[in-house]
Amino acid sequence: MKKLLPLFAAILISANLSATNTLNLMPYPSEVKFGVGKFTVDKSLRISIQGQYNNRLTPNVGRFVQRLSKRTTITLDRDTIITGKPNATFTIAVNRSGIVKLGEDESYRLIIDSSRISLTAETELGAMHGLETILQLLDRNEKEFFLPAIEINDQPRFAWRGLMIDAGRHFIPVDIVKHNIDGMAMVKLNVLHWHLSEDQGFRIECKTFPKLHEMGSNGEYYTQQEVKEVIAYAAERGIRVMPEFDIPGHAAAWMVGYPKLSSGTDTNRIEKYFGGFRPTLNPTERYTYRFLKKFFKEMCALFPDDYMHIGGDENNGLQWNENPKIQAFMKKNGIKNNNELQVYFNAKVLDIITKNGKKMMGWDEIFQPNLPKNIVIHSWRGREYMEQAAKKGYQSVLSAGFYIDLFRPASYHYLNDPLPADTILTDAERRLILGGEATMWAELTNYETEDMRIWPRTAAIAERLWSPSGINDVDDMYRRLNIISIQLEETGLTHIKNREMMMRRLCNSYDVEPLRILLDAVEPREGYKRHGSKPRYNTESPLSRAVDIALPDAPDAIRFRLTLKDYLQIKSQNSYLTLTEMLNQWALCYGRVSNLAANNVALQELLPLASNLTQIANIAQPLLPMIQSGKTITAEEADAIKTQVKELAKPVGELEVAIGESVGMIVDALVMK
Amino acid sequence: MKKLLPLFAAILISANLSATNTLNLMPYPSEVKFGVGKFTVDKSLRISIQGQYNNRLTPNVGRFVQRLSKRTTITLDRDTIITGKPNATFTIAVNRSGIVKLGEDESYRLIIDSSRISLTAETELGAMHGLETILQLLDRNEKEFFLPAIEINDQPRFAWRGLMIDAGRHFIPVDIVKHNIDGMAMVKLNVLHWHLSEDQGFRIECKTFPKLHEMGSNGEYYTQQEVKEVIAYAAERGIRVMPEFDIPGHAAAWMVGYPKLSSGTDTNRIEKYFGGFRPTLNPTERYTYRFLKKFFKEMCALFPDDYMHIGGDENNGLQWNENPKIQAFMKKNGIKNNNELQVYFNAKVLDIITKNGKKMMGWDEIFQPNLPKNIVIHSWRGREYMEQAAKKGYQSVLSAGFYIDLFRPASYHYLNDPLPADTILTDAERRLILGGEATMWAELTNYETEDMRIWPRTAAIAERLWSPSGINDVDDMYRRLNIISIQLEETGLTHIKNREMMMRRLCNSYDVEPLRILLDAVEPREGYKRHGSKPRYNTESPLSRAVDIALPDAPDAIRFRLTLKDYLQIKSQNSYLTLTEMLNQWALCYGRVSNLAANNVALQELLPLASNLTQIANIAQPLLPMIQSGKTITAEEADAIKTQVKELAKPVGELEVAIGESVGMIVDALVMK
Incomplete structure (x- = not known):
């Protein structure tokens, strides 16, 4: 690990930080060099696999072709994969057969120019990561699908990159476990920890x-x-399965x-x-x-x-x-x-x-100090336990900070670096930190919601565990997460589509738009707070209420925040219009949700929440034009508004409006500096 | 069968035809008597099962409770099912254990009043049908979930009610087969014909x-x-599995x-x-x-x-x-x-x-006349083959007219009665017509689209095979189909949600609204016409284009037609506003789809189609206010407009705009009578 760090640092300074703004890769590779031109993806694509490799590579290339075909709508049939190199436009070369175990070489090098794709790797495990990178690079314009000319050299920062699925508290059917394995492979995770x-x-x-x-x-x-x-x-x-x-x-x-x-x-x-x-x-x-x-x-x-x-x-x-x-x-x-x-x-x-x-x-x-040194301590109560173990010479894996069952935003998990710049660990001790695991405890999730609780946030954790530590721009992470989330659907994951299904069931109608507008602006309460609600949750609670459809990262709240940041920086008219439109929608929300709930007992609990959202929007609506026209308010006025908004953003039942902070930013921008 | 027919007829005249307008049952029962009051569904529900029955009933009651719980968001846990009758608010009584075979008794009687639900049946197979009826009866208001007071006596018209799944041309994975079995049970189908x-x-x-x-x-x-x-x-x-x-x-x-x-x-x-x-x-x-x-x-x-x-x-x-x-x-x-x-x-x-x-x-x-009389002829080339067989004393099952792979509307299949009023068969011959099967050939479908090709249309076929022949109002069928379609999602069927997923993939964005507006107003070409397109379809075609997301019953075209009928009859202002709004959306469609397609080669093929839709909307837009204000046009003017619309409704590639006929109705309404 240590040997690689200076290299990472150098690259980060030169290219990567800006690079993430044009590429939609997640996890972002350790080294990216941009080329000139593009490789057109069409039915003439011919893939040749060379070298020594485990036979798992072949079905992976098959699925790669199928996903490429689905996404491009181009028929890329069985003839796409050929034997022999001369006619190939895409060559995969692997040095040796990989073993799915801790510490195996997962690196790959990908070179794309206008006529050829070359993917080389020590083992097919690396090559499989490279295939996922290619699918993330796929772009389109009005004429064609294409890949940008590029050179990528990539390897993981940590060897242990896991997802824990808790099948104990709620049973998670096999097909859902399988879809999640596919999702893991897409973002280069390599350990399924199966809590049985x-x-x-x-x-x-x-x-x-x-x-x-x-x-x-x-x-x-x-x-x-x-x-x-x-x-x-x-x-x-390429994924290990460790039972618990x-x-x-x-x-x-x-x-x-x-x-x-x-x-x-x-x-x-x-x-x-x-x-x-x-x-x-x-x-x-x-x-x-x-x-x-x-x-x-x-x-x-x-x-x-x-x-x-x-x-x-x-x-x-x-x-x-x-x-x-x-x-x-x-x-x-x-x-x-x-x-x-x-x-x-x-x-x-x-x-x-x-x-x-x-x-x-x-x-x-x-953990206690007489254990043999090849055991692994799984830190969940806090990173200090991981550090203590390392100080005593023990390996560990971090899950503290990666508890994705607790409805925390992706940004929280994303910034939870097992080895931050200010780590108290020595170089030798740092080598004992094997990696981390997203931990999906299943008190409040079942077969319908499991995927939407795991994804897309786990992709942000996957990046934390794979990419150089300097890749840590939260806004850009959210931008890319949004795109990766749609691609994750290719695996059969239901994190987006079950949400819509559950809204239809709740509304007993196709017209879920008012509910969607509300739910995209609110978040479940974080931590263990939902467990305080009455009646107490148990294993047979239906988990089909609005709170079960609300996301830890309210999508519209994030969109509003990112757009607002952009607006406050460069005052673009587009951003202003988007913000205005969103506030208008929220201002109408209470009325629309009231109509929707008129004959629907299952939606009644949302009325106070919708009212809060609409009231916050009403407060914010006149403020935006004031920024636009350069008006200001006093610090006292600002405080008064912020207090009001804070009150309205307080939890209602198990949910809370998620746009309070952004409205605070608007207010702050109005105060004369 | 014959014995029941006069009974059916009597009931139809008395109650059923109007009844379908207030109940959302599909297939509609053979006898319905409305009561007064309602049964409130809350956590006090206690279910007791009485009598002799096959042990398949217990898990079905379990799933009934789970679905009821999910839909109502009320925790109905394991204590909901009790032993002993005294405390039960819902009693299920079964006379004997059923056998899953042709001709088994599937009847049930359901009585609901304000304090009790009583479901009685000869076999648990009938009781299971009754459970589905209860879930379709479930209603809600602003205060509670409830069931209407009602008495239902129900049994199937035909004993053989099937769905054929073709796993040969495209493999249909086991979990999809299972979801479809659940869907079949929801609409009282009882034969899975598995083409292997x-x-x-x-x-x-x-x-x-x-x-x-x-x-x-x-x-x-x-x-x-x-x-x-x-x-x-x-x-x-309760479903047979017959291999082919x-x-x-x-x-x-x-x-x-x-x-x-x-x-x-x-x-x-x-x-x-x-x-x-x-x-x-x-x-x-x-x-x-x-x-x-x-x-x-x-x-x-x-x-x-x-x-x-x-x-x-x-x-x-x-x-x-x-x-x-x-x-x-x-x-x-x-x-x-x-x-x-x-x-x-x-x-x-x-x-x-x-x-x-x-x-x-x-x-x-x-078929040829020396075969033993216990074989079954499966009529696919036309109903005349079924009739010929019956005339010779052979049993048969009808699939001609139930080919759901051919992109025909639900109404077409719905009206395909195996034994219409004018059947040429004698009473004895009629008894040889066992029923029918929806037939899902899989040239142009795969694991992603299978469900949306089968559902919800197959529910209309299920009604044709179960309900009295007099239940045949197409508009009311569409009204109920719309509601049943959402309930079908409870089984895990992806017929609605995969559509949205495929739109996101095609658009590479969450913002699929312009595409949805277009696709909800167009239909794939019927019959075998899609096979004429280039490049020729094969087993490895991705089936991920717009035509694969378009439905045989364009939902907005149907909504427009039903709303228009309502408007032309009673001139309601609500209908007028809905029609105007829909036309406005279509008028904007070309511009919006053009924007969407600007950087997306996969959407280019839709531009001429979107243009046609928008042009038709442009033609219709000024006509609607003319009706409103009592203006008229001449027959010649009407013909000219209709010719223009007909031209624009012609197929573009494999798709065609589906609102031409409705615009024709508007035009006709303007001609002075």
């Missing part, structure tokens, strides 16, 4: 202990056949079928609500380890990845405190507290995992 | 002859595991792996283009029958349905004519022509099918 067991469900067929999935789920679980298919599907796309079995806490579902695993006498059941629960594996009984030995033997054989995630988080220890036998065991063995008891448990589990040829990973609670 | 082999692909794993799927497809085929899953999925929803293996023609893909089956010496290959092809099974070789014996043994065991469809259509006989051995065989056995040779072949195949315990079905070419 939770208090709310055990989600994978276990042949050794079938009551795990039979009694530990509501019938919604992955068969081993399906798991094998997902692993193969991911491997074909969260123990000793978060394991209530295990004990429904196997109550002997429990540390307590609580009734064992699949949890319906969310939060921390009492059921915890009993770390003092030999039964537990005999069970885990057989269990992990089966699962380690099923999942080929080198790593096995054992969770280890949020054990509240209540059952341990209350169990006299456990207390006696601790006394006898000199175990002073629950933390030490979990260390004891982890050591036993580590032994099992290691004997099955795997390396262990766990949430940061598992 | 074609010249362009053999689409099912065959264990006896693995080269069938290995060499006869591009790797896209259903595994037997998947087939079993689909059969179980359909059975749970089309022989002796349409079988090119078989011969790639097994050339000995061929009647000729042509090179065997998977066909890439569409149409009729030469490769035909050799009906004179014992090898063929030995092969088919083993083949059908495997497939008859895999598919539990009583029927096996052997295709039998469009054998062009060329290979038979050219093969001296076949000619010699015919001479020796006194077989006079190819038709007789196919009769010979069919008799052999019939023997195989029968010995495997199945009844044979085939396209109408297979």
Whole structure:
């Protein structure tokens, strides 16, 4: 890693920062040199693959051709891929077969001029990244589709670039997992972390202990056949699949079928609500380890990845405190507290995992300094845990700051650099930071909304983990994210289209426009605040209300902010018109939503929110022409307006209007400097 | 059947015709009696299931609750379904376990008053239809979701109500097949006819002859595991799955792996283009029958349905004519022509099918009078073949008129009654008409567009096959179809949302509005005309152009027509405003599409079409106010305008503007009577 840093820095200064403003690449490559001219994409395209490579490359080139064909509407049929180089207009050359494992070479070089495309890579994994870059480079004018002449040299900044899917709290069907793997490949992520067991469900067929999935789920679980298919599907796309079995806490579902695993006498059941629960594996009984030995033997054989995630988080220890036998065991063995008891448990589990040829990973609670150095600490409570581990010589992966379930904007995650310029880590310690993972906990998402909670924000995280650290312009990220989001639909992802479907269902009509205008200007409350609402959410809540369709990045609020910035800088008339138009729409919103809600109980809860939006718009409407005509207001007047707007931007239920800050910018611009 | 007809007639006169104007049911029930009051749907709903029934009912009630919960946004969790009757507000009572086979009792009775819902049925298959009716009855006002007080007695008019999916020409992935099964259940269809082999692909794993799927497809085929899953999925929803293996023609893909089956010496290959092809099974070789014996043994065991469809259509006989051995065989056995040779072949195949315990079905070419009376003739070339078969005492199913691949409007299919009032069939012969099937041939559809080609039109066909023949008001059908179409999205069907996705891809933007306005006013050319376009379509055409997003029922053209009818009848001001607004939008369309296409080669082909739409709108714009103000024109002036409009409504490429007829109605209304 270190060796590359000066190179990155140099390039950043020379070209990249401005480059992102003309290219729509995400993640942005480490080195880009612009050429002159363009390569026309038409039916004469002929692709030749050269060299030594794993046979996963061929289907990837096939899908590349299919997507290119769909997007261009040009029939590029089976004859597009040819053998032999002479007639090829696009040559892919690979040096050796890649292995889908941590640290494999994923670099590629792409050279496009007006007559040829050349894609070279050490392994086909790099070449596959290059294919995605080409699809992002594809441009069009009134006459043709084309690729700009360019030279790109690219490799990842971090080797571990993951997405965690929580299938425990809500089951996520196989086809959705697959679409997400395709989405991951599009933005060069390479680890699917599959959270397979939770208090709310055990989600994978276990042949050794079938009551795990039979009694530990509501019938919604992955068969081993399906798991094998997902692993193969991911491997074909260059993506590792690491399973997580969260123990000793978060394991209530295990004990429904196997109550002997429990540390307590609580009734064992699949949890319906969310939060921390009492059921915890009993770390003092030999039964537990005999069970885990057989269990992990089966699962380690099923999942080929080198790593096995054992969770280890949020054990509240209540059952341990209350169990006299456990207390006696601790006394006898000199175990002073629950933390030490979990260390004891982890050591036993580590032994099992290691004997099955795997390396262990766990949430940061598992960290303590006697562990072997090849384990990986997964930092979720804060980056300090990652840094502590590194200081002690341990590898880690960052998820703190990448919790995409918490309805935070893409910008928040985007700027969460595992190794910021001011990191306290030494060079050697920095090498221990393997990367990061977007973490999609599933309390408030199900099969309908999973995609729209993951995408497009995860593309911004993918860029953080792949691209040089200097690529960090938030506005430009949003500009590109908007474009990438449409391309992500090519994988079957439903992040845009399910939103519209859900609006139609909510409105019972095709005419969802007033609702869309409202929802594109509001955001769900951030963090864990939605869990405070009544009735309390549970695993069977329909998640079909307006708040479930609202996005963490209100699209129109972002558009308004970016347009406003542009207007305040260069006072373009176009921007002024756009802003005026948007304010007008918002000003009409309350009336239109009221009409829509007139015979629809499901929309009633939105009226106060729509009212707030309209009131804010009413406040902002006269201010914009004042800027235009050079009028000013006093600081006191400004404060008064901002207080009013702030009040109206406060949460209503689980939603809040997202344009308050932008209106504040308008107000500030009116104050005489 | 006959016994019910007078009853239907009586009810139609009394209530139903007007009833469809207030209820959004499709297919409309055979008997509806309106009550007073309404049943409020809230979280106090408690459902109890009583009686004897197949256990498929329980998951169906589960899905009913889930859909109700999603639509109402009310959490209706696992406690909604209770055991024991006393606390239930909704009782389902079933008399006996149903069998998913032809002719099973599917009737149900539904009674809703302000405090209770009662659903009774002979079998759970009827009860499941009743659940769908309840979901269609669900209504809302500003305070609550509710069901109207009502009594419904319902049963199907025809026992065979099918949808054929052609997975041969384009492979249709399993999840799409499943969504379509859900859609079928929503509109009370009960047969999935699965067309599994074609010249362009053999689409099912065959264990006896693995080269069938290995060499006869591009790797896209259903595994037997998947087939079993689909059969179980359909059975749970009360739907039969009948496979079709089309022989002796349409079988090119078989011969790639097994050339000995061929009647000729042509090179065997998977066909890439569409149409009729030469490769035909050799009906004179014992090898063929030995092969088919083993083949059908495997497939008859895999598919539990009583029927096996052997295709039998469009054998062009060329290979038979050219093969001296076949000619010699015919001479020796006194077989006079190819038709007789196919009769010979069919008799052999019939023997195989029968010995495997199945009844044979085939396209109408297979019909000849020596066949046993339990076979089924599938009429596709015209209803006369169905009638001929009935006259000879044979059962048949109608698909002529239900070819939904031909881009014909829903109204065309809706009015295609298998037994119209003026049928030439006697009562006894009428009983031989089992029903019909919507037939989705897949030359011009693939995984992205399959759903939007099937739905919502197939719901209109479902009504034709289920409801009394007197339910045939086209305008009201369109009104209800519009509502049902949104509900169909609950199954995961992509018929609405993929359209929007494809527009975004084509426009490379979220702003697809101008394209949507254009596409909602145009239709693909009907029949087989699209196949005349250049370059010729093949199995690898991307099918991502505008014509692939255009619908056989242009939604805005229908809306305009219905609004216009209303306006011409009662001159409502609302209708006038809607019409004016729509014309204004169309008048602006060319300019807006031109802007959209300015940098987009993929949209260039639409400019002449947009121009035509705008010109027609320009012609119509001044006419509407003339009606309003009572002005008139002469018959000659009217003719001149209509000629002009007709010219502009002519096809441009594969599309045509669909508002010409409505503008003609405006013109006619201006002519002094």
